[in-house]
Amino acid sequence: xxxxxxxxxxxxxxxxxxxxxxxxxxxxxxxxxxxxxxxxxxxxxxxxxxxxxxxxxxxxxxxxxxxxxxxxxxxxxxxxxxxxxxxxxxxxxxxxxxxxxxxxxxxxxxxxxxxxxxxxxxxxxxxxxxxxxxxxxxxxxxxxxxxxxxxxxxxxxxxxxxxxxxxxxxxxxxxxxxxxxxxxxxxxxxxxxxxxxxxxxxxxxxxxxxxxxxxxxxxxxxxxxxxxxxxxxxxxxxxx
Ligand code: BEZ
Numbered sequence: 001x002x003x004x005x006x007x008x009x010x011x012x013x014x015x016x017x018x019x020x021x022x023x024x025x026x027x028x029x030x031x032x033x034x035x036x037x038x039x040x041x042x043x044x045x046x047x048x049x050x051x052x053x054x055x056x057x058x059x060x061x062x063x064x065x066x067x068x069x070x071x072x073x074x075x076x077x078x079x080x081x082x083x084x085x086x087x088x089x090x091x092x093x094x095x096x097x098x099x100x101x102x103x104x105x106x107x108x109x110x111x112x113x114x115x116x117x118x119x120x121x122x123x124x125x126x127x128x129x130x131x132x133x134x135x136x137x138x139x140x141x142x143x144x145x146x147x148x149x150x151x152x153x154x155x156x157x158x159x160x161x162x163x164x165x166x167x168x169x170x171x172x173x174x175x176x177x178x179x180x181x182x183x184x185x186x187x188x189x190x191x192x193x194x195x196x197x198x199x200x201x202x203x204x205x206x207x208x209x210x211x212x213x214x215x216x217x218x219x220x221x222x223x224x225x226x227x228x229x230x231x232x233x234x235x236x237x238x239x240x
Contacts, residue, residue, distance in 0.1 A: 015128030018155060022047070022146045023126040029080070029114035030090050036080070036123075037150040044077040044173060045146045048164075049129040049139035053085045053093035057163045061141075062094075063103050064166050066111040074239050076148075077173055079113040084124055084139055087117040134159055143169060145176065177238045182229060192238075193231030197224070 016023055022037040022045075037045065048065075050058040062081070069079055083090075094111045101107070116123060121137070124130050129139035141158035153176055158164055175186040184196035200223045201207035207222035219225040 016152045018152055020152050022150045022152055025123050027116045027123055028087055029116045031114040034114055037146055040078055042148050047080045047144040049082045049142045051138035051160050052083055053089045060103050061163055062111055063106050063109045066109045067106050068166055069113055075173055082116040082118050084118050084121055084137055086119050090115045174238055178234050181237045192234040195226040196229045197226050
């Protein structure tokens with residue numbers, strides 16, 4: 001393999017990891033040019049990819065995300081989509097969605113968030129959205145959760161055939177913000193109003209205290225303690 005081939009392959013497989021700064025790019029979108037992530041500093045961003053315009057699973061996803069956009073915005077989160085299609089294809093597809101498509105009770109849906117044109121695959125490759133075992137030129141269904149300081153906080157990758165669950169995407173966003181604001185972790189299937197997990201005891205003394213003296217905690221064992229965090233308190237902190 002020569003140097004050029006190697007660097008192309010490395011590009012294809014480069015993937016930001018949780019804790020990395022979001023890779024930078026400038027792109028043309030259906031809402032004008034964006035500089036990423038600098039234009040989005042100060043808010044959470046969900047950067048997500050889909051395989052292609054004018055395909056059914058993608059259409060169902062776009063309608064669902066557009067329908068939920070205000071809900072995400074209220075949680076200080078902006079949406080940015082991407083596929084390996086050109087700007088005019090994007091515009092035509094979004095117009096078709098608004099004018100003709102009805103899905104799950106949604107119709108007349110206007111997609112107001114930016115959709116990146118990425119014919120060159122420049123952005124898709126930077127974010128590991130092209131996974132050649134799945135498809136050589138279509139992006140997989142990736143979701144990057146990027147925090148207000150431009151750090152990648154969570155990543156989901158789905159194959160082409162599998163539409164995403166947007167309730168889970170919203171739940172993950174709220175759970176990460178809750179962890180940040182209240183210095184807690186969230187157990188399996190957590191949602192606002194359910195008990196949260198406090199950091200494990202870091203010494204034998206604290207372990208003993210947790211089991212004997214902590215009235216506001218419920219400890220299943222010294223390493224597994226939860227506390228109440230009511231829904232209103234969470235939502236007051238997280239929602240604008
Ligand atoms: C779809 O969005 O329907 C789709 C796209 C690519 C492959 C399979 C399904």
